[in-house]
Amino acid sequence: MSTQHHNAPESEPALRVKALESLLVEKGLVDPQTLDLLVDAYENKVGPKNGAKVVARAWVDPAYKARLLSNGTAAIAELGFSGMQGEDMVVVENTPTVHNLIVCTLCSCYPWPTLGLPPVWYKSAPYRSRAVSDPRGLLKEFGLDIAPEVEIRVWDSSAEVRYMVLPEHPKGTEHMSEAELAELVTRDSMIGVAKVTVGSKARS
Amino acid sequence: MLRPEQVEEAVKTGGSTRRPDDRITPRFKTGDAVRVRNRNPTGHTRLARYTRGKRGVIHHDHGVFIFPDTNAHGRGEKPQHVYSVRFEAAELWGEPTSLRDAVYIDLWEDYLEPA
Numbered sequence: 059m060s061t062q063h064h065n066a067p068e069s070e071p072a073l074r075v076k077a078l079e080s081l082l083v084e085k086g087l088v089d090p091q092t093l094d095l096l097v098d099a100y101e102n103k104v105g106p107k108n109g110a111k112v113v114a115r116a117w118v119d120p121a122y123k124a125r126l127l128s129n130g131t132a133a134i135a136e137l138g139f140s141g142m143q144g145e146d147m148v149v150v151e152n153t154p155t156v157h158n159l160i161v162c163t164l165c166s167c168y169p170w171p172t173l174g175l176p177p178v179w180y181k182s183a184p185y186r187s188r189a190v191s192d193p194r195g196l197l198k199e200f201g202l203d204i205a206p207e208v209e210i211r212v213w214d215s216s217a218e219v220r221y222m223v224l225p226e227h228p229k230g231t232e233h234m235s236e237a238e239l240a241e242l243v244t245r246d247s248m249i250g251v252a253k254v255t256v257g258s259k260a261r262s
Numbered sequence: 263m264l265r266p267e268q269v270e271e272a273v274k275t276g277g278s279t280r281r282p283d284d285r286i287t288p289r290f291k292t293g294d295a296v297r298v299r300n301r302n303p304t305g306h307t308r309l310a311r312y313t314r315g316k317r318g319v320i321h322h323d324h325g326v327f328i329f330p331d332t333n334a335h336g337r338g339e340k341p342q343h344v345y346s347v348r349f350e351a352a353e354l355w356g357e358p359t360s361l362r363d364a365v366y367i368d369l370w371e372d373y374l375e376p377a
Contacts, residue, residue: 095269099269163312206362217308218368219344
């Protein structure tokens with residue numbers, strides 16, 4: 059979380075969330091222990107390391123990759139990942155001619171079982187509007203220059219399906235084990251705002 | 263109310279809104295040209311404003327799901343097919359940065375009409 063001085067006022071959204079939480083608990087609609095368990099699940103247990111394992115498996119096993127692209131939900135579940143906000147998964151593959159980008163323009167839908175909770179920028183109005191209207195400009199700001207001959211496909215998660223990008227398998231990694239490959243796969247590469255390179259390192 | 267002892271299972275299972283039903287035949291198939299209805303309801307909808315009135319092509323039929331426009335207001339699940347529809351950047355934005363790019367968005371059958 060951000061470093062805050064003890065005497066600095068909390069942000070307005072944080073105050074509103076606290077007020078809502080108190081009210082819901084008071085009315086017996088939310089159990090605070092449930093909230094703690096949910097926060098713990100998505101802060102410590104479920105995160106992009108899951109998606110990284112899926113990607114690494116697809117890179118080393120062509121039959122798995124085929125299953126992943128034809129039925130994302132089932133293939134992801136083979137590795138033990140499933141559930142809330144990932145009940146219906148579609149995985150889209152980056153190739154030398156197609157680059158994929160995931161967004162939810164309406165809110166912040168995101169594939170929780172494989173990527174955990176979305177980063178703040180993914181939920182922001184600028185990302186949500188520019189991902190669909192100017193993906194090239196947006197990606198440039200993320201440091202990713204897409205060649206003019208490459209087609210960008212933006213997937214707007216407007217219904218119940220949740221999307222994940224299968225990044226391209228980077229050159230120079232042929233000697234790596236599946237576990238070592240998984241260490242290279244970043245959250246951002248599975249959203250589509252970055253590529254995986256031999257120098258990548260997944261943060262958490 | 264979700265109880266603490268239910269959390270682990272809920273996280274692992276989730277709650278799909280899919281309603282598989284072979285009796286509900288799809289109106290559209292991959293490759294069909296469709297136009298998004300110009301619908302501007304005051305209640306809940308997942309019909310993204312930037313697609314209204316635009317012409318796209320059916321990419322894929324995801325199957326049958328609960329319809330949020332009615333379900334959110336207690337007016338029934340009204341399950342129907344949801345399609346991934348491809349829109350060319352030029353169709354959506356007029357003069358986009360690249361003519362090569364496209365947006366794929368998921369739309370319920372009620373949002374669409376043949377183009």
